[in-house]
Amino acid sequence: MAGELSFEKPLLELNRKIEELRRFTEEKDIDFTDEIVKLEARAKALAQEIYGNLTPWQRVQLARHPERPTTLDFINALFTDFIELHGDRLYGDDAAIVAGIAKFNEQPVTVIGHQKGKDTKENIARNFGMPHPEGYRKALRLMQQADKFNRPIICFINTPGAYPGKAAEERGQSEAIARNLREMASFGVPIICIVTGEGGSGGALALGIGNRLLMLENAFYSVISPEGAAALLWKDASQAQRAAESLKITAQDLFELGVVDEIVPEPIGGAHRNFAETVTGLRSVLLKHLDALKTMSREELVVDRYHKYKAIGRYAAFTESV
Amino acid sequence: MLKDIFYKKRRYATVRTGQAQDRGEEKAEVKEVPEGLMIKCDKCGTIAYAKELEKNLKVCQGCGYHFPMTAFERIAMLLDEGYFFEYDSELLSTDPLNFPDYLSKLKKDMETSGLSEAVVTGEGTIKGYPVVIAVMDPRFRMGSMGSVVGEKITRAAEQALEKRYPFILFSASGGARMQEGVLSLMQMAKTSAALARLNEAGVLYISVMTNPTTGGVSASFASLGDYNFAEPGALIGFAGRRIIEQTIRQELPEDFQTAEFLLKKGQLDKVIPRQELRHTLAKILDMHTVRRGS
Ligand SMILES: [Zn+2]
Numbered sequence: 113m114a115g116e117l118s119f120e121k122p123l124l125e126l127n128r129k130i131e132e133l134r135r136f137t138e139e140k141d142i143d144f145t146d147e148i149v150k151l152e153a154r155a156k157a158l159a160q161e162i163y164g165n166l167t168p169w170q171r172v173q174l175a176r177h178p179e180r181p182t183t184l185d186f187i188n189a190l191f192t193d194f195i196e197l198h199g200d201r202l203y204g205d206d207a208a209i210v211a212g213i214a215k216f217n218e219q220p221v222t223v224i225g226h227q228k229g230k231d232t233k234e235n236i237a238r239n240f241g242m243p244h245p246e247g248y249r250k251a252l253r254l255m256q257q258a259d260k261f262n263r264p265i266i267c268f269i270n271t272p273g274a275y276p277g278k279a280a281e282e283r284g285q286s287e288a289i290a291r292n293l294r295e296m297a298s299f300g301v302p303i304i305c306i307v308t309g310e311g312g313s314g315g316a317l318a319l320g321i322g323n324r325l326l327m328l329e330n331a332f333y334s335v336i337s338p339e340g341a342a343a344l345l346w347k348d349a350s351q352a353q354r355a356a357e358s359l360k361i362t363a364q365d366l367f368e369l370g371v372v373d374e375i376v377p378e379p380i381g382g383a384h385r386n387f388a389e390t391v392t393g394l395r396s397v398l399l400k401h402l403d404a405l406k407t408m409s410r411e412e413l414v415v416d417r418y419h420k421y422k423a424i425g426r427y428a429a430f431t432e433s434v
Numbered sequence: 435m436l437k438d439i440f441y442k443k444r445r446y447a448t449v450r451t452g453q454a455q456d457r458g459e460e461k462a463e464v465k466e467v468p469e470g471l472m473i474k475c476d477k478c479g480t481i482a483y484a485k486e487l488e489k490n491l492k493v494c495q496g497c498g499y500h501f502p503m504t505a506f507e508r509i510a511m512l513l514d515e516g517y518f519f520e521y522d523s524e525l526l527s528t529d530p531l532n533f534p535d536y537l538s539k540l541k542k543d544m545e546t547s548g549l550s551e552a553v554v555t556g557e558g559t560i561k562g563y564p565v566v567i568a569v570m571d572p573r574f575r576m577g578s579m580g581s582v583v584g585e586k587i588t589r590a591a592e593q594a595l596e597k598r599y600p601f602i603l604f605s606a607s608g609g610a611r612m613q614e615g616v617l618s619l620m621q622m623a624k625t626s627a628a629l630a631r632l633n634e635a636g637v638l639y640i641s642v643m644t645n646p647t648t649g650g651v652s653a654s655f656a657s658l659g660d661y662n663f664a665e666p667g668a669l670i671g672f673a674g675r676r677i678i679e680q681t682i683r684q685e686l687p688e689d690f691q692t693a694e695f696l697l698k699k700g701q702l703d704k705v706i707p708r709q710e711l712r713h714t715l716a717k718i719l720d721m722h723t724v725r726r727g728s
Contacts, residue, residue, distance in 0.1 A: 274653075276673030276681050281691060282699045285672040290657035293626035298634060313610075313619060314653045314672070321623050335610045335619040335650070344612065345534070359615045360531045369530070371616055421627050422588065424620040425581030426530035 117173050120381070123162055126155045163380050166330070168356040168365075172338060174330040175309045179384040183210055183225030183268040186308060189391040190398070191216050191223060199250060203283065206247030208239045208275070209319075211254045216266070217399060222258035224251045224319060225268030228309070241310075242275040245288035248318050252292050255299060264302040264402060267319040272337065274315030289318040296321035297417055300410025304401055306376070306394070307331040307363075308383070323417050324401045325371065327363040328390070329378040333371075334361040371424055374401070475499050491708045500665050500708055502645065504547070505554040505571035508604055512712050513558035513567070520556040522589055525582045527551060527614075536613040539575065547573040551582045552607070555590035557599065560712060563719035566594040570606040572646070577607035579651055580614040584621025587655060591628035591639075600638035600719055605656040609649020622654035629658045638722045640715065642706075643670050643693070661703045661718065664693035665711075670702075 116124055130151050133144040166174070174180070187194050191214035199205040211224040226243065229235030251267075258265045274285055296303060305322035311333030327333065336344075341359055342351035366372040376397050379386035408416060471484040480496030487494075491511055492501040503511070509518055529536045544550065552574035557566050568590045570577045587603065594601035610618040632639050641659030643652070646669040653672050656662075664670060671691035679686060689695045693705045706714050 274672065276677045278678060278682055278684075278686060278690070281671050281673065281678070282701075284657075284699075284701050286652040286670075287657040287701060289653040289672070290622075290626060290655070293623055293654055294630045294633065294658055297623070297627035297630040314622060314650050317619055317622060318653075321627070333616055333619075335615055336612050341612055358531065358533055359612070361616065366616055369615075369617060371620055418627050418631070421620060421624040424624060425585050425617055426528050426614070427582045427585055428526045428528050429524045430526065 115177060115179050115384075117170070117177070119162060119170050119173075123155060123158045126151060126158060130155060159380055163382075167353075168332070168359075168362050169338070169353040171330045171362055172332050172352075172356055174382040175332050177382060177384055178230075180228075180270075180309050181383050181387055181390065182230070183227050183270060183308070185387065186268055186391070186394070187212075187214065187223050187225070189387070190395055191221070194223070197254060200246040200253055202249055203246045204244075206239075206244050206250060207237055208241050208243040208271070209247035209251055211251055213263070216264075216402070219402075220261075220263050222254055222263050222265045223268070224254060224265065225308075226271035226316075226319065228270060239275060241271045242273060242312075243271065243315060243318075244275050244277070244280045245283045245285050248274075248288040248292050251319055252288075252295055255292075255296065259299040259301050262301055264304070264405070265299070265322075266398070267303070267305040267322065269305060269307045269311050269316045269319055269333075270309035270331075271312045271315050272310055273312035274318065289314050292318040293321055297421070298414060300413055302402060302405035302408070302413060303417070304398060304405070306398075307333050307372075311361075312337060321417065321421070323405050323413060323420065324373045325420075326374050326376055326394075326397060326401070327366060327372045328376050328383060328394070329363055330382050331363055332356075332361040333363075333366055334359050369424075369426075473501075475501075493708050498666060498707070500645065500667055502572055502606070504573065505549065505569040508569045509554065509556075509558070509567065511708075512560060512602075512715070513565075514560065514562065518556055518558040520554065521593065522555060522586050523550055525551065525586055527580055527582045529613075530581070530617055531613065531615050533613040533615070539613070543574045547571060549574050551586065552577045552579070553583045553586050555586045557593065557597075560602075560719060561716040563716065563723055564597070564599045565719065566590050566597070566599045566601045567603070568601070569604045570644075570651075572606040572608075575611060577605075577646075577651075578609060578611035578618070579607060579621050580611035580618050581621060583611070584618070584624050587621075587625045588628040591625070591632055594639075595628075595631055595635055595637055598635075598637055600640065600723060601632060602640045602642065602715065603655060603659075604642045604644055605647045605651050606644045607647060607649075607651035607656075609651055619650065622650050625655045626658060629655055633658075638719075640718065642711070643702075644668050646670070648672070648674065648691075659703075662701075663704050663706050663714075664696070664702050666693060666705055666707055668693045670696055 133148050137144045194214035196212040210227045226241045227238050228241035229238045303322040304324045305320045307327040338352040338356040339349045341355035343349045363375045376394050379389040383390040473484050474481050475494040477499040478497035553570045555568040640661045643664040647656050696702045
């Protein structure tokens with residue numbers, strides 16, 4: 113079956129066996145109830161064993177899962193009255209980023225996010241969620257509009273990275289990302305960013321300057337892809353698993369490093385296994401943070417964001433007199 | 435451990451924190467070149483005496499190739515004689531991720547470069563105009579940005595804001611520093627947020643991109659100048675050339691991602707040869723600030 117990850121195989125096979133026994137029970141009128149109960153207990157223990165101790169690399173696989181909910185899935189589930197808005201007014205409309213206005217709990221908000229495709233065809237149209245400069249500039253245009261009309265901004269981050277291409281460089285990929293970082297730091301409205309899947313370096317960060325940074329439990333966020341790091345460190349992209357451990361890229365790692373404010377739990381097996389449950393969890397976390405931020409003035413929001421990022425980093429200081 | 439290394443090194447480092455330094459001494463130490471040493475240009479093969487090359491600001495007289503400069507060479511070239519007040523040289527990197535070999539690499543770069551980190555920040559004057567300046571040094575971890583680089587640049591921007599001095603930043607960097615993981619990535623956010631404050635307050639910020647300015651540095655403070663300048667021939671870009679070639683499966687033009695290429699594409703204000711840099715910066719400062727004492 114598509115979308116089965118190798119580390120899940122024993123569990124999925126067990127589940128299939130249970131299904132088979134159920135079918136037998138129904139169709140052939142042979143009673144396998146005892147067998148089924150036993151196997152179900154084993155499946156439960158196995159699920160706990162597999163999903164309770166996910167390695168960073170296994171989480172990377174879940175975050176990149178072809179059935180992982182996309183930004184549009186989250187937008188449609190969390191918000192009402194979504195109107196998608198297009199274009200950067202300069203060059204084009206980048207399908208790798210979706211953006212628009214919607215209502216969250218009756219309140220107007222601006223929503224923006226990287227958009228991956230559901231299948232190969234859509235992925236090609238969406239460039240696998242890897243934006244060009246016009247994607248970031250569309251995002252910026254709509255964030256400026258949010259700032260003008262005092263609407264909170266909610267960003268969904270899920271990208272392998274900004275697109276590494278000739279045209280992207282010629283049109284100022286660096287400048288587009290950099291400008292977003294600076295402008296997002298300046299807006300007088302609440303900004304909440306959620307890493308829902310892949311947080312691929314600068315291309316993710318360009319939608320990622322918020323008063324709050326949230327992360328789904330199995331999402332990852334990294335300065336370089338594990339494959340890229342492995343190629344640099346050990347000249348061997350197949351060492352990605354090892355690089356994923358070294359780079360400290362999981363939600364838990366980022367929480368401990370003081371980068372992420374809250375981890376949003378996922379259902380067992382990952383967000384795609386029970387999307388409704390994922391959305392319920394995310395909704396309540398979003399509501400809580402948005403309510404807290406709504407009490408702050410425009411100036412306070414900017415200062416709050418400044419302090420959040422100013423505090424990130426680890427260094428030592430010494431003086432000559434030591 | 436790193437502290438011991440750097441402390442030892444700093445006994446003959448060039449500029450001390452907390453006090454203005456006599457520039458004569460600094461030059462004598464940084465620029466000591468053995469008599470008669472010859473240097474061959476990588477680009478055109480012209481051979482020049484090292485001393486001569488230094489006098490020409492490390493620009494090849496045959497082809498105009500700009501040799502790399504250390505942070506203190508650049509500071510010496512740009513600022514008025516006798517005054518450079520260094521900030522935050524006491525900040526040192528740690529190894530927050532326990533990343534393989536990171537500490538030993540830091541140690542090695544400290545020893546070979548005599549620097550504490552990949553950026554030197556401080557204040558001085560250019561033709562009498564006070565400035566806050568940050569200069570990256572590609573010899574230290576390829577100028578990559580980790581927590582210390584991000585913090586020093588942020589603090590320098592904060593000084594510029596407080597004093598309302600123009601901020602000039604010379605980048606030379608391969609991007610964010612992998613060994614500090616997402617903490618390095620977040621320095622892009624931190625430095626850009628500091629520049630947002632300068633932007634709001636109307637304080638001048640000039641970015642000068644030198645070879646190379648790529649990745650996370652190119653995609654943060656280096657691209658946020660009120661003026662974005664570059665040195666001739668500097669490699670500037672977001673993604674690496676090889677990665678792009680692999681992605682698009684096509685060869686890129688020879689001059690792709692050079693300063694001249696970006697100028698043509700509308701991504702830079704000006705490419706400024708090193709010999710004209712101090713003069714051009716002074717002209718811009720003149721149009722933005724009031725001369726000290728007047
Ligand atoms: Zn030459």
